[in-house]
Amino acid sequence: MAALxxxxxEVHVPEGTFYLLPRTPIEDDVAFTEALARRDVxxxxxxxxxxxxxxxxSLTATDAMIGRALPVFAAAIADAAHSPxx
Numbered sequence: 091m092a093a094l095x096x097x098x099x100e101v102h103v104p105e106g107t108f109y110l111l112p113r114t115p116i117e118d119d120v121a122f123t124e125a126l127a128r129r130d131v132x133x134x135x136x137x138x139x140x141x142x143x144x145x146x147x148s149l150t151a152t153d154a155m156i157g158r159a160l161p162v163f164a165a166a167i168a169d170a171a172h173s174p175x176x
Contacts, residue, residue: 093156097164098171102144110147111136115170119143122166129162 091110094101100113114122119135119142126133126145136144151159 093160094163097160098167099163108149110149111141111144112147113144115167116173117143119145122170125166125169126162129165131159131162 091101091103094110094112099115102111102113104111116122119137123133123135123145134146136142136146139146
């Protein structure tokens with residue numbers, strides 16, 4: 091959670107669950123999810139659970155999975171910051 095916040099993500103932490111809810115840096119959470127998937131990081135767009143603009147990240151991921159995903163999250167937020175379609 092701290093690493094995502096350090097990258098610039100706003101992270102909502104629900105109580106008593108096994109996931110984090112970072113706000114997507116672009117309005118379309120499905121498009122952002124697809125951008126992550128193209129880099130082999132798979133998350134759930136929260137539009138699927140009637141909470142658009144967020145993604146759901148499993149807290150059951152291994153340390154290795156998190157270590158591999160963080161650079162992808164860094165690149166994705168940087169790409170979104172430089173995209174004219176924000």
